[in-house]
Amino acid sequence: MSNLPNLCVQLAPRRPEGLILSNPVMIAAGIAGYGIEYAEIVDIQKLGAIVCKGTTLMPKKGNVQPRLVETADGLLNSVGWENIGVDALIGEKAPVWAGWQVPVIVNIAGETIDEYIAVSSKLEGVPGVSGIELNISCPNVSAGGMEFGVDPKLAARVTSAVKAATTLPVIVKLSPNVTDIKEIALAVEEAGADAISLINTLKSMAIDINQGKPCLGNITGGLSGPAIKPVALYMVFEAARVVRIPVIGCGGIACAEDALEFIMAGATAIQIGTANLTNPALSLDILEGIKRFMLDKGVGKLTDLIGVAQDKP
Numbered sequence: 001m002s003n004l005p006n007l008c009v010q011l012a013p014r015r016p017e018g019l020i021l022s023n024p025v026m027i028a029a030g031i032a033g034y035g036i037e038y039a040e041i042v043d044i045q046k047l048g049a050i051v052c053k054g055t056t057l058m059p060k061k062g063n064v065q066p067r068l069v070e071t072a073d074g075l076l077n078s079v080g081w082e083n084i085g086v087d088a089l090i091g092e093k094a095p096v097w098a099g100w101q102v103p104v105i106v107n108i109a110g111e112t113i114d115e116y117i118a119v120s121s122k123l124e125g126v127p128g129v130s131g132i133e134l135n136i137s138c139p140n141v142s143a144g145g146m147e148f149g150v151d152p153k154l155a156a157r158v159t160s161a162v163k164a165a166t167t168l169p170v171i172v173k174l175s176p177n178v179t180d181i182k183e184i185a186l187a188v189e190e191a192g193a194d195a196i197s198l199i200n201t202l203k204s205m206a207i208d209i210n211q212g213k214p215c216l217g218n219i220t221g222g223l224s225g226p227a228i229k230p231v232a233l234y235m236v237f238e239a240a241r242v243v244r245i246p247v248i249g250c251g252g253i254a255c256a257e258d259a260l261e262f263i264m265a266g267a268t269a270i271q272i273g274t275a276n277l278t279n280p281a282l283s284l285d286i287l288e289g290i291k292r293f294m295l296d297k298g299v300g301k302l303t304d305l306i307g308v309a310q311d312k313p
């Protein structure tokens, strides 16, 4: 009998088919494009899942340069929705994913509910696509994106519209730029979300004092990286207290200990974003670190760790 820990997690318990990952370590949207170049440098098949770059109905160029600024322990980005569009994704990327063992989840974005519906309908039945992550939390676009994620009614409307348009598992990605994360989490759960992921970036900015103007071409951007971890952890803890669907934790995770904090706060899985940009092998290191922790502590199933910190004041 093997004494290796069981790392399997279920991300869509509401669906008869479910969405089982072999482990809880996922790559966050926008970090590894469509995963194809990333697969050349890291054995991504060992990961729990990959989330691809935000995808819209038509291809988009994204925002004006400069789009990236480093901050203290963080990264400010205003990339926006630069992507190849859903048709090219289906024609060029999904056939590659169909040969992979690791599930790929498509992060989708739109300016209107109809656009979200159109993108998700096109993804229905496409081999290689294992689920949808509904991005209602991008702070870097003028229309759509975050505006759906800060209003519980709109968040619920877009969620139920997408659920009606697809049989794929639907993960709704929430924004931290809200007064009460619990309200939005409950609204999308009620509207049929299979899981929620949080957090997307925090709306923020930086100013170049020599030029006397904002550093980003877009003026504002979204903050990510280790600087946001305590905020993200708190929001995951709060959301996990009120919803029954799985919560996917994201925000500043840079080591296995960070990942374990999110899991103990109530996350069923975790996504690694910015920290993976400085060390592409980090996701696999984090997976190994989680396994080592479980072996050291004699924890047989990862699910036994989920939310343990919720019970302790």
Ligand SMILES: Cc1cc2nc3c(=O)[nH]c(=O)nc-3n(C[C@H](O)[C@H](O)[C@H](O)COP(=O)(O)O)c2cc1C
Residues within 6 Å of the ligand: 028, 029, 030, 031, 052, 053, 054, 055, 075, 077, 079, 107, 135, 138, 173, 199, 200, 201, 223, 224, 225, 226, 228, 250, 251, 252, 253, 271, 272, 273, 274, 275
């Ligand atoms: C350069 C960049 C691009 C991103 N693109 C997307 C995107 O297309 N869709 C999305 O939902 N989130 C996007 N994000 C947000 C990340 O997926 C993640 O939610 C956020 O960065 C917080 O996690 P981190 O601190 O580990 O990076 C992007 C983040 C960065 C840094």
